[in-house]
Amino acid sequence: xxxxxxxxxxxxxxxxxxxxxxxxxxxxxxxxxxxxxxxxxxxxxxxxxxxxxxxxxxxxxxxxxxxxxxxxxxxxxxxxxxxxxxxxxxxxxxxxxxxxxxxxxxxxxxxxxxx
Amino acid sequence: xxxxxxxxxxxxxxxxxxxxxxxxxxxxxxxxxxxxxxxxxxxxxxxxxxxxxxxxxxxxxxxxxxxxxxxxxxxxxxxxxxxxxxxxxxxxxxxxxxxxxxxxxxxxxxxx
Numbered sequence: 001x002x003x004x005x006x007x008x009x010x011x012x013x014x015x016x017x018x019x020x021x022x023x024x025x026x027x028x029x030x031x032x033x034x035x036x037x038x039x040x041x042x043x044x045x046x047x048x049x050x051x052x053x054x055x056x057x058x059x060x061x062x063x064x065x066x067x068x069x070x071x072x073x074x075x076x077x078x079x080x081x082x083x084x085x086x087x088x089x090x091x092x093x094x095x096x097x098x099x100x101x102x103x104x105x106x107x108x109x110x111x112x113x114x115x
Numbered sequence: 116x117x118x119x120x121x122x123x124x125x126x127x128x129x130x131x132x133x134x135x136x137x138x139x140x141x142x143x144x145x146x147x148x149x150x151x152x153x154x155x156x157x158x159x160x161x162x163x164x165x166x167x168x169x170x171x172x173x174x175x176x177x178x179x180x181x182x183x184x185x186x187x188x189x190x191x192x193x194x195x196x197x198x199x200x201x202x203x204x205x206x207x208x209x210x211x212x213x214x215x216x217x218x219x220x221x222x223x224x225x226x227x
Binding site for chain 2: 034043044045049059088090102103104105106107108109111
């Protein structure tokens with residue numbers, strides 16, 4: 001069966017420090033991968049998605065970047081964190097290829113607090 | 116992708132049916148209706164999706180109006196564990212470039 005893991009689960013970082021959140025998927029190949037952010041309250045914002053290694057699409061301009069160095073690995077990074085980067089970050093995957101039903105499978109989330 | 120409108124919150128008595136409405140008046144003919152829910156501090160969970168016909172699975176039923184401008188998610192016998200934020204999303208098929216864009220959702224509170 002497929003599983004998705006992201007870490008760290010919680011993170012407290014000072015303003016201006018770097019960030020690296022990692023997400024890995026097991027049990028499938030060539031998945032579509034996504035990073036979402038949820039600020040205070042509800043409503044998830046799609047940040048990045050990837051349909052293959054090295055292929056990253058950014059949905060909104062921001063202080064963050066994403067990379068996909070391996071087929072099942074998706075990394076969210078920042079060189080210098082801002083206070084506004086605080087939030088709940090969620091990684092998700094969906095089956096690749098043209099027969100995708102649209103169902104996303106989410107990780108446990110990483111809660112980032114920037115002080 | 117079309118925009119959806121949902122009430123911000125709803126209450127439901129435990130054991131009763133929960134009917135969550137969603138308006139999507141600008142939906143196009145090839146856009147699907149998806150429902151997800153998010154329990155506090157967890158990742159969203161897929162519930163159900165449909166295009167034109169009503170759908171039912173082990174979690175819920177999805178009723179889509181004939182003109183497809185609105186839909187209702189039905190939890191037939193709500194339990195306390197169904198307390199969550201429910202998101203209604205419309206999107207193109209993935210192979211047509213569709214992405215899941217979440218709105219504010221409906222916060223459902225199931226009360227004993």
